[in-house]
Amino acid sequence: MITDLAQIKELCSALLSKRDCIVKDPLGPMANLEPFLAPMDMQSFGELPGPGEGLERLGEQEPAFKNLQQSTLLALRRLVYDGAATDVPAQWGEALLRFCEIKLRGLKTHCRRQWGRGMAARLGLLHVCAFFLDCYHDSKDMRYLSAALKIADLKWLIAWRRLADCLKGEADELTLGCFGLRISLQMAHALNALASERPTCAVVDKPAKGQGDRGKLVCVDPDIAQVTRKRQWPKASPPRVCVFSPSRYSLYTLAVTELLLRGGVEVPFVFVRKLLNFKRLRFEIGWAGRRVFKKIWAKLVLRKHYYSPEPFETLSDLMDGLEIRHRTIDELCKTHSVGLRYCRTLNDPDVLDGLADCRPDIVVFTGGGLIRQPVLDNAGDGVVNCHMGVLPSYRGMDVVEWPIAEGRMSDMGFSVHFMARGVDTGPIIRVQYVGSQPGLTIAQLRRKFEPLMVRAIVGASLDYLEGTVTPQTQLIEDGKQYFMIHPLLRHVAEKRYSQYVRSLPED
Secondary structure, X not given: OOOOHHHHHHHHHHHHXXXXXXXXXXXXXXXXXXXXXXXXXXXXXXXXXXXXXXXXXXXXXXXXXXXXXXXXXXXXXXXHOOOOOOOHHHHHHHHHHHHHHHOHHHHXXXXXXXXXXXXXXXXXXXXXXXXXXXXXHHHOOHHHHHHHHHHHOOOOOOHHHOHHHHHHOOHHHXXXXXXXXXHHHHHHHHHHHHHHOOOOOOOOOOOOOOOHHHHOOEOOOOOHHHHOOOOOOOOOOOOEEEEEEOOOOOHHHHHHXXXXXXXXXXXXXXXXXOOOOHHHHHHHHHHHOOHHHHHHHHHHHHHHHHOOOOOOOOHHHHHHHOOOOOOOHHXXXXXXXXXXXXXXXXXXXXXHHHHHHHOOOEEEEOOOOOOOHHHHHOOOOOEEEEEOOOOOOEEEOOOOHHHHHOOOHHHOEEEEEEOOOOOOOOOEEEEEEOOOOOOOOHHHHHHHHHHHHHHHHHHHHHHHHHOOOOOEOOOHHHOEEEOOOOHHHHHHHHHHHHHHHHOOOOO
């Protein structure tokens, strides 16, 4: 059984050096092995083309990867494995990670269209996959392992999984198969190591409330009376706050809007995205995969019935406590004489026109997709969002699972911040850490966050409008952008969290 990364490299070296024979015992001991071949010999596939425009954009602060060209991916591979460029891994690793994660669906589509399923396509992607595995081995940054696993999920790419089939092919096919075998074994080794490791859960140095600039952002869970207390507004008239909503059935939007109204602000408009939108559904499926159907079932079909009795307050419990009886945003707006506008996306011209008409002080975001710069520029002081992760450390997606997978159990919480052009990079208003309790799962932890986030986003927004809190600018280098975690790493996170909560003392 292979347990060491060096053995994996030796195995693949032996396979590559014996193209003219069948290795009968691929997992047995081997001697007189050639040095591990990295990078692969690509001369049989011709000279690599120049970088081109697509590669140059990788150096920009906000690169736009609209189209993937063959030259871009091949040139990236050349840069990655150029031994003379010692700064390449640090400089290009993050850019290449963002490149593949942000445009993973486009990566698959373009490779199929432009390259078909031939040797160059597979070797190009396998080199990127191998680079991510090397980055993970050097840095132990699980984002690289997750990206490698996603690339390896391409069914037409991983036809090399059966060693016997690889050994029956031509020389080039055997090269591809052996290289793929190396990647497959490295992934198995990394996952087995993670699964067998009992992590020492890192205790994050959290700033205490009032301790330094970051400490000023830390808060505890406010009660409803504190959120909706009578406030002294800087102006004679109450502030004007618009709300962005993902659907007319959103319980989160209902609770947030109700609390804003009870807090004494004026809500001139609620902008709601239309549900019957094929383009939106296609985008959501491309971005989140099959998870979007679970979300639709929970948020739109089950709604309050989705929440079963829990040992903590759920969003349904909060709604009952606030005595919110409205079933839709339409009913709430009609009851409180609030304007209501439906839109295809929250970046439509109708939304810009509505913001220009009411001139809000801020906009509170309760979901609905990406917000473009023109909307941000016309939203008064900005668009306030509650991010289910501790900023600036954890930006992006699945930031409940990522700190757990990394063993940072005390770095779980959420942040209220202004939205900016980058992903979760805007000024931070509030940060709230959330502890665990025995017996909880990650899914339950997410449900525990929801009512806390309602009170936090409303309380932080009203505190900002009252002038009692000053947002703190983020530094990009203080955190990382995380992407959707691969299902295998999600399983690792669930296992680690289960071990962690079992170790907690009973109340």
